[in-house]
Amino acid sequence: MPTVTNYFDQGVSRHQYVLGRDSQSKTGILQIGRYLAIDRSSGARVALDALRPHALLICGKRGYGKSYTMGILIEEIERLPESIRQNIASVVIDTMGIFWTLGKKNTAQNQNLSDWGLEPDKFDVTVFVPQDKVGEYRQRNIDVASFSIRTSHMDGYQWCKLFGIDETSPAGTLLIRVVHDLHKSEHDFSIEEIIENIHQDKRCTSNARDAAENYMISAISWGIFSRKGTDISELVKNEGVSVIDVSTVKNNSARAAIVRIIGLEIYQRRLDARRMHEKRMMNEITEDISGIPMVWMFIDEAHLFIPADSRTLASDVLINEWLRQGRQPGLSIVFATQRPSAIDPDVISQSDLVICHRLTAGDDIKALESTRPTYMKEGFSDSIKKLGQSRGVGLIVDDTSETTHVVRMRPRLSWHGGDEPLALPLEKARTGDW
């Protein structure tokens, strides 16, 4: 009986291809699946490089395996040899509240796992939820930690964007003035302090004061801001997965603000870490000041954060710092979306790896087609047809080797939390016998 350690070592071919790197070295790879032959049989193993930073887009229509594939990548990072794993942190921005199940074994797909020579496994995961939601999760027996964002990380213009108010409106100018003054005082402040200062402002009208106060009160209700905020080193760790569950934050701008602030702080801390690393490589410093590890950030429903037709608070940081400049500080970003046509086109053109599951909407295929690399011999439309209708089969476009591949992704070792519910009694749903 094959075990998890001789993982993938059975089947037609023991050969393995590593995508996303220009050598076929087997060090530091994510084992994601097997080639799918035209007769639907499985061929050689396929892996992705995990030593270098990557920008990866996973797309596909609803229910064909995007979040499942994301889960496979997260699991594989956890399974890297310790000497590599300790240099990487995984941070998941969880919009649907489904990734806490990484901590549970996938007993639902026992047969499928065994066909692949795999066994269910669970991973060390810390789920972070807004401070005021901790009790709710614990009541549902989900172990969580709390996170918050430092209020002073937002300037007045960003507050205006967050609330969708004009910067030149009376409430907007008031907010910008008050937050600017608080920043000048160079101390951390809370939303309550912003409200206090709104009240003390002598130049505004009472209407502007009431409006600004109401906006800030709604921000308190999201429970995501605090004076100190969670230190980024608590969220970015070189052991276990950090899931930042924003599913309870219903306001999309507030979710984007969370991603902006976390994304920017990670970027800045990684720039420092990179400088230290270089100084150590040059023997200029000998102390082990390594800073935060390289980060893989995973964002499902990415069109909410980087839409094609507008800018959110997260757009600049994700596009400029992570997508365009993330390679140098060692940042990898994995976006997933049902709708490639609704996502900022830079994501498609700047991703060095694209995993495309089944896709049928003309607009979405056209969006991929419009940035089709010249090395693709046939269009996305024809390539996607080869995937058939099976879930978990993907077309991988690899910019490094300038090749495309049809791959059957392996089954998840840990429980997949994004499965659609069945209107069946639990026993029947569990056995799949219906």
Ligand SMILES: Nc1ncnc2c1ncn2[C@@H]1O[C@H](COP(=O)(O)OP(=O)(O)OP(=O)(O)O)[C@@H](O)[C@H]1O
């Ligand atoms: N590689 C795979 N092996 C086995 N089953 C898979 C695989 N990929 C997907 N599936 C099955 O397909 C289902 C749907 O996958 P998933 O939840 O990832 O869809 P999705 O594309 O993220 O959908 P949505 O857009 O609605 O979030 C999974 O619950 C699982 O049962």
